[in-house]
Amino acid sequence: MSGPVTAVKPCASAPGSIQQQQQQQQQQQQQQQQQQQQQQQQQQQQQQQQQQQQQQQQQYPVPAPIPTTAAPVPTPPPVITKAPTNPITACTSSVIALQSDLGPFLARCRGCVAGAPERLRDSATVHVADPRGAAYAQWRVERIDDTRVALKSDAGTYLARCNNCVNGGAYPDSAFVHVGDWRGAPWAQWTVEALTNGKVALKSDSGRYIARCRGCAPGSPADRAFVHSTTSNDPWAQWAVTCLGPQQQQQQQQRRQY
Numbered sequence: 001m002s003g004p005v006t007a008v009k010p011c012a013s014a015p016g017s018i019q020q021q022q023q024q025q026q027q028q029q030q031q032q033q034q035q036q037q038q039q040q041q042q043q044q045q046q047q048q049q050q051q052q053q054q055q056q057q058q059q060y061p062v063p064a065p066i067p068t069t070a071a072p073v074p075t076p077p078p079v080i081t082k083a084p085t086n087p088i089t090a091c092t093s094s095v096i097a098l099q100s101d102l103g104p105f106l107a108r109c110r111g112c113v114a115g116a117p118e119r120l121r122d123s124a125t126v127h128v129a130d131p132r133g134a135a136y137a138q139w140r141v142e143r144i145d146d147t148r149v150a151l152k153s154d155a156g157t158y159l160a161r162c163n164n165c166v167n168g169g170a171y172p173d174s175a176f177v178h179v180g181d182w183r184g185a186p187w188a189q190w191t192v193e194a195l196t197n198g199k200v201a202l203k204s205d206s207g208r209y210i211a212r213c214r215g216c217a218p219g220s221p222a223d224r225a226f227v228h229s230t231t232s233n234d235p236w237a238q239w240a241v242t243c244l245g246p247q248q249q250q251q252q253q254q255r256r257q258y
Helices: 015-059 246-253
Strands: 095-099 105-110 122-128 139-143 148-152 158-163 173-179 190-194 200-203 209-214 223-229 240-244
Antiparallel strands (some): 095 105, 095 139, 105 122, 122 173, 122 223, 139 148, 148 158, 148 190, 158 173, 173 223, 190 200, 209 223
16 A cells, blocks of 8 residues: 655745846836837927928928920021122222232232243232332232132233243242233133132132242242132232222323333
């Protein structure tokens, strides 16, 4: 037979452990309360900010949005560039003088090319200070068409391009006053180009322009007329037109200088 059964008593908790549990619970409750307070404060701050924004919007109304469709811009009128006026056509008479970029005028010069044959005794130089006192610096314009002219000297011959006519010349084409009739001589026909600065350029049948050329031939004057410029932009290929009256040429022919 078995012996008497002894009842087992439950172990009692230690008084210290219960107190610790209670403290932990209190701490947790305090933390929860603090979190709730923080959340409430945040909500209050957000509400205050929203109220401030609403007050500002009421004081300063939001401007109307800029329309996305731009207003139509009127088309500017086209810029019309007028072609330069030919100053030769502005002269009331047909007698003109041509002033170089340095100031002296284009003129007929007799015996100014050493060794030239008799038919080439008159060359073109740039040496006359005032054409009104020098008939040989005056040119009568004879129109060939809308753009081309022939220039007749006081001697009756025409200004023309002359190839290999100056011994020791810097360029093969020079300017002489030796053609009797421009109709059979394209080299005595000049295409007038009106420039924006009010001057003109004279293009020869070779495509080059008559221009002042310093030291380009032996002897004097120093500035001769050669047909060597390839562009009218060269200042020495640009000529200012001076209009002269026919009566001046007639008077000055009586005291013609060679």
